[in-house]
Amino acid sequence: xxxxxxxxxxxxxxxxxxxxxxxxxxxxxxxxxxxxxxxxxxxxxxxxxxxxxxxxxxxxxxxxxxxxxxxxxxxxxxxxxxxxxxxxxxxxxxxxxxxxxxxxxxxxxxxxxxxxxxxxxxxxxxxxxxxxxxxxxxxxxxxxxxxxxxxxxxxxxxxxxxxxxxxxxxxxxxxxxxxxxxxxxxxxxxxxxxxxxxxxxxxxxxxxxxxxxxxxxxxxxxxxxxxxxxxxxxxxxxxxxxxxxxxxxxxxxxxxxxxxxxxxxxxxxxxxxxxxxxxxxxxxxxxxxxxxxxxxxxxxxxxxxxxxxxxxxxxxxxxxxxxxxxxxxxxxxxxxxxxxxxxxxxxxxxxxxxxxxxxxxxxxxxxxxxxxxxxxxxxxxxxxxxxxxxxxxxxxxxxxxxxxxxxxxxxxxxxxxxxxxxxxxxxxxxxxxxxxxxxxxxxxxxxxxxxxxxxxxxxxxxxxxxxxxxxxxxxxxxxxxxxxxxxxxxxxxxxxxxxxxxxxxxxxxxxxxxxxxxxxxxxxxxxxxxxxxxxxxxxxxxxxxxxxxxxxxxxxxxxxxxxxxxxxxxxxxxxxxxxxxxxxxxxxxxxxxxxxxxxxxxxxxxxxxxxxxxxxxxxxxxxxxxxxxxxxxxxxxxxxxxxxxxxxxxxxxxxxxxxxxxxxxxxxxxxxxxxxxxxxxxxxxxxxxxxxxxxxxxxxxxxxxxxxxxxxxxxxxxxxxxxxxxxxxxxxxxxxxxxxxxxxxxxxxxxxxxxxxxxxxxxxxx
Amino acid sequence: xxxxxxxxxxxxxxxxxxxxxxxxxxxxxxxxxxxxxxxxxxxxxxxxxxxxxxxxxxxxxxxxxxxxxxxxxxxxxxxxxxxxxxxxxxxxxxxxxxxxxxxxxxxxxxxxxxxxxxxxxxxxxxxxxxxxxxxxxxxxxxxxxxxxxxxxxxxxxxxxxxxxxxxxxxxxxxxxxxxxxxxxxxxxxxxxxxxxxxxxxxxxxxxxxxxxxxxxxxxx
Numbered sequence: 001x002x003x004x005x006x007x008x009x010x011x012x013x014x015x016x017x018x019x020x021x022x023x024x025x026x027x028x029x030x031x032x033x034x035x036x037x038x039x040x041x042x043x044x045x046x047x048x049x050x051x052x053x054x055x056x057x058x059x060x061x062x063x064x065x066x067x068x069x070x071x072x073x074x075x076x077x078x079x080x081x082x083x084x085x086x087x088x089x090x091x092x093x094x095x096x097x098x099x100x101x102x103x104x105x106x107x108x109x110x111x112x113x114x115x116x117x118x119x120x121x122x123x124x125x126x127x128x129x130x131x132x133x134x135x136x137x138x139x140x141x142x143x144x145x146x147x148x149x150x151x152x153x154x155x156x157x158x159x160x161x162x163x164x165x166x167x168x169x170x171x172x173x174x175x176x177x178x179x180x181x182x183x184x185x186x187x188x189x190x191x192x193x194x195x196x197x198x199x200x201x202x203x204x205x206x207x208x209x210x211x212x213x214x215x216x217x218x219x220x221x222x223x224x225x226x227x228x229x230x231x232x233x234x235x236x237x238x239x240x241x242x243x244x245x246x247x248x249x250x251x252x253x254x255x256x257x258x259x260x261x262x263x264x265x266x267x268x269x270x271x272x273x274x275x276x277x278x279x280x281x282x283x284x285x286x287x288x289x290x291x292x293x294x295x296x297x298x299x300x301x302x303x304x305x306x307x308x309x310x311x312x313x314x315x316x317x318x319x320x321x322x323x324x325x326x327x328x329x330x331x332x333x334x335x336x337x338x339x340x341x342x343x344x345x346x347x348x349x350x351x352x353x354x355x356x357x358x359x360x361x362x363x364x365x366x367x368x369x370x371x372x373x374x375x376x377x378x379x380x381x382x383x384x385x386x387x388x389x390x391x392x393x394x395x396x397x398x399x400x401x402x403x404x405x406x407x408x409x410x411x412x413x414x415x416x417x418x419x420x421x422x423x424x425x426x427x428x429x430x431x432x433x434x435x436x437x438x439x440x441x442x443x444x445x446x447x448x449x450x451x452x453x454x455x456x457x458x459x460x461x462x463x464x465x466x467x468x469x470x471x472x473x474x475x476x477x478x479x480x481x482x483x484x485x486x487x488x489x490x491x492x493x494x495x496x497x498x499x500x501x502x503x504x505x506x507x508x509x510x511x512x513x514x515x516x517x518x519x520x521x522x523x524x525x526x527x528x529x530x531x532x533x534x535x536x537x538x539x540x541x542x543x544x545x546x547x548x549x550x551x552x553x554x555x556x557x558x559x560x561x562x563x564x565x566x567x568x569x570x571x572x573x574x575x576x577x578x579x580x581x582x583x584x585x586x587x588x589x590x591x592x593x594x595x596x597x598x599x600x601x602x603x604x605x606x607x608x609x610x611x612x613x614x615x616x617x618x619x620x621x622x623x624x625x626x627x628x629x630x631x632x633x634x635x636x637x638x639x640x641x642x643x644x645x646x647x648x649x650x651x652x653x654x655x656x657x658x659x660x661x662x663x664x665x666x667x668x669x670x671x672x673x674x675x676x677x678x679x680x681x682x683x684x685x686x687x688x689x690x691x692x693x694x695x696x697x698x699x700x701x702x703x704x705x706x707x708x709x710x711x712x713x714x715x716x717x718x719x720x721x722x723x724x725x726x727x728x729x730x731x732x733x734x735x736x737x738x739x740x741x742x743x744x745x746x747x748x749x750x751x752x753x754x755x756x757x758x759x760x761x762x763x764x765x766x
Numbered sequence: 767x768x769x770x771x772x773x774x775x776x777x778x779x780x781x782x783x784x785x786x787x788x789x790x791x792x793x794x795x796x797x798x799x800x801x802x803x804x805x806x807x808x809x810x811x812x813x814x815x816x817x818x819x820x821x822x823x824x825x826x827x828x829x830x831x832x833x834x835x836x837x838x839x840x841x842x843x844x845x846x847x848x849x850x851x852x853x854x855x856x857x858x859x860x861x862x863x864x865x866x867x868x869x870x871x872x873x874x875x876x877x878x879x880x881x882x883x884x885x886x887x888x889x890x891x892x893x894x895x896x897x898x899x900x901x902x903x904x905x906x907x908x909x910x911x912x913x914x915x916x917x918x919x920x921x922x923x924x925x926x927x928x929x930x931x932x933x934x935x936x937x938x939x940x941x942x943x944x945x946x947x948x949x950x951x952x953x954x955x956x957x958x959x960x961x962x963x964x965x966x967x968x969x970x971x972x973x974x975x976x977x978x979x980x981x982x983x984x985x986x
Contacts, residue, residue: 396865396866396966396969397966467961472932472958473925473928473929473932474929474932474933474958474959475958475959475961475962477906477907477910477925477929478886478959478962479962480910481826481886481906481910482886482964482967482968484824484825484826484830484910485826485830485886485889485968486863486968486969486970487824488821488824488826488827488830489830489860489863489970490970491818491820491821491824492799492803492815492818492821492830493796493799493860493970494799494802495970497970499970500820503823507823528907528910528911528925529911529921529925532921532924532925532928536928
């Protein structure tokens with residue numbers, strides 16, 4: 001509301017200003033109609049009109065300040081290793097607020113609740129929800145819910161109740177604080193804040209379990225906080241709460257949380273469904289992700305449901321389907337925009353906290369504030385210990401004392417508490433300023449004291465840190481294997497345990513949902529294959545980047561290649577073909593990347609159309625791929641394998657996206673050919689560096705005429721020999737053009753020369 | 767809660783409980799299920815297991831069933847398979863899925879890991895020669911992807927090869943071009959799954975409840 005008022009005001013001023021100059025123009029052009037009251041001034045060549053742009057300018061200034069501060073901190077490594085970023089940002093906010101006050105201006109109420117809840121909070125939550133690690137979250141969902149719901153309730157009542165008791169003690173001048181406002185205060189201050197937790201925990205790198213426990217709790221306690229807040233606020237006027245109200249409160253809680261999740265899930269499905277059709281307009285794909293999520297948040301807030309849970313549900317639901325549909329570039333865009341927005345938001349929130357502290361107004365009461373701080377700590381510790389005792393009876397991986405300590409110590413309060421306090425009505429709550437002061441003090445205490453000391457404590461207690469291990473394909477295989485094995489054992493025992501239900505859900509998902517929400521044929525791709533392709537692609541990129549794309553042999557990380565594990569077999573008879581031990585998709589990928597990196601001329605020639613971004617023939621022609629894949633699979637060539645991991649079939653969505661990242665056009669001209677026999681050229685005399693290998697030739701040869709290239713028969717292909725040198729008839733590395741027939745092709749693949757351009761420019765789709 | 771049928775008395779169960787570490791109640795439950803599967807006979811055959819309808823959707827169904835009849839899993843130092851198993855053997859196979867108890871020493875934990883990983887290894891090593899060859903590993907991956915249609919079959923080979931290369935690279939390091947890596951031995955298997963916390967993942971949480979009642983998967 002503040003923003004809109006300011007915008008309106010500035011608009012008015014702009015219009016006022018516009019008026020005289022319009023008249024001046026008219027008087028020049030029209031027939032000397034001189035306004036009687038208007039005195040002619042010199043034409044303003046340069047003028048200053050701050051009000052015109054005041055609002056956007058100030059917003060941009062704040063954002064710029066936040067970003068520069070963030071830059072600055074990371075340039076000073078000593079500082080950022082001792083003090084967490086959030087503390088530094090609050091200090092900056094304090095400084096800025098102090099400066100503004102010194103300058104005599106009134107400090108703007110920057111942490112306005114509307115601004116906070118509608119603009120600053122959603123990006124952070126969406127970022128958290130979209131990238132939420134689903135598997136550990138779901139495995140620990142029971143524990144997380146216990147902490148979030150029961151823990152928060154316990155905190156709220158403990159703090160609120162004891163505070164009321166303290167207030168009633170004579171001599172503290174606080175006796176006018178009644179029970180319900182105290183409980184309200186308790187509910188505001190008891191919620192663990194996701195922003196603060198994210199900010200601090202991101203820097204200490206603890207193991208995944210603890211991270212997901214504290215973080216998950218901070219996200220899910222929003223529902224409890226919302227209900228308690230509204231309940232007590234509603235009835236603070238009435239002065240008492242009947243048991244009926246409590247029952248209604250419980251029902252309200254269920255509606256708020258489940259409703260929020262439902263709203264989020266609906267929008268998530270809508271977003272997934274929309275993304276199915278975006279194959280022709282890739283540019284606006286990220287927009288759908290953001291807008292649908294924001295709409296989910298706003299819709300939930302409209303009904304006073306839990307907006308945070310809606311956002312989390314929306315992000316988590318839409319992610320698997322959207323990622324299967326959108327292009328690689330859109331995926332990167334979504335990721336970076338989310339990270340960028342959430343980072344800026346977080347920075348701004350902490351700075352504004354500092355500014356709001358300076359702005360006041362404050363009503364400091366030693367008793368109240370100190371009791372609040374102590375009680376929060378005590379209740380948190382008791383709550384965590386008590387709950388863990390109960391939870392450990394049901395957990396397989398028990399929570400140790402160290403874990404409990406970290407969970408308790410990591411319960412940080414943040415800006416949400418402040419905003420909720422800010423929202424309180426001054427008339428209903430005369431002690432609002434005292435509340436705000438106490439809230440700010442509690443926030444400062446947790447962020448500064450707990451935030452700064454948690455890192456050394458984690459090191460001191462030798463808490464398990466996050467393992468940076470790369471997921472290996474063996475682990476992935478065994479994860480899947482174990483899932484199926486355990487499901488099978490559960491079935492044999494006749495016990496419908498959570499493996500059984502998880503398996504059922506997966507099958508339901510695969511059979512019905514994926515068909516609706518995922519474009520094309522990609523829904524059939526099992527997880528193992530997707531993982532494998534992703535890993536491969538990563539390795540390919542690494543290889544290219546490390547080797548510079550020129551000398552592949554030196555870039556080989558591992559020393560084991562295919563031939564080491566292939567049992568030596570006799571070459572198959574002429575008529576038969578040994579099944580390919582590895583597909584060439586991987587190597588093609590490398591070559592494509594090489595081509596795209598070194599190829600400049602072609603890209604300049606292609607026109608840039610804002611609406612299509614890049615012509616994307618592959619992702620449109622999925623069905624054709626499936627048809628032609630059979631032919632592709634039959635392609636067997638003897639190729640050197642510098643890469644330790646065999647290639648993927650080129651048609652999986654991951655590979656398609658990968659192709660887009662490199663040069664999307666023209667390198668996969670799988671032309672329909674009359675005969676399915678591929679031809680391979682091998683230059684025996686001169687082993688070439690790989691970048692002169694021309695994969696394209698295989699395909700183009702089918703339609704090529706008169707290039708004068710030799711053809712190889714299937715007999716020469718011998719997959720099993722790997723890197724070994726063979727006698728005449730087999731080359732060592734791939735194939736390349738026969739000698740000097742076409743000088744263009746002798747060059748690096750990436751610059752195939754004009755003669756090839758005709759072929760390559762043919763679109764994939766006929 | 768001893769069974770009142772002819773086989774299985776309190777005394778026998780107690781004996782089994784001591785040997786396998788299950789509680790009496792758990793053994794009672796498993797016995798009930800055993801009787802249900804065998805139609806009250808003494809021994810369990812492959813057909814009994816194969817007739818469980820829920821198993822039809824499982825891609826590695828055959829391997830799971832085989833695991834029950836594999837002599838190596840029955841704590842016998844022989845290889846090969848049996849045709850039928852009794853309740854005791856059924857229970858023995860189930861012991862591989864016990865969760866890790868609290869307060870285990872480092873050595874006990876390591877033994878538990880080895881036991882469970884040995885079970886997995888035996889499932890992969892179908893010809894019982896002590897190594898998982900490339901063919902056997904390919905078969906594993908193919909079975910895993912058997913429900914995935916034609917795309918799965920072709921990629922399965924590539925995936926299995928990649929995995930094998932990874933194992934070879936991790937365990938043997940640099941290899942000369944003419945060296946040959948025979949297969950994954952049990953030690954190699956342990957090594958590559960070192961970070962895989964199998965002792966907590968490989969458990970079935972049915973052992974505390976009556977198997978006759980449905981239990982909606984309450985997580986840990």
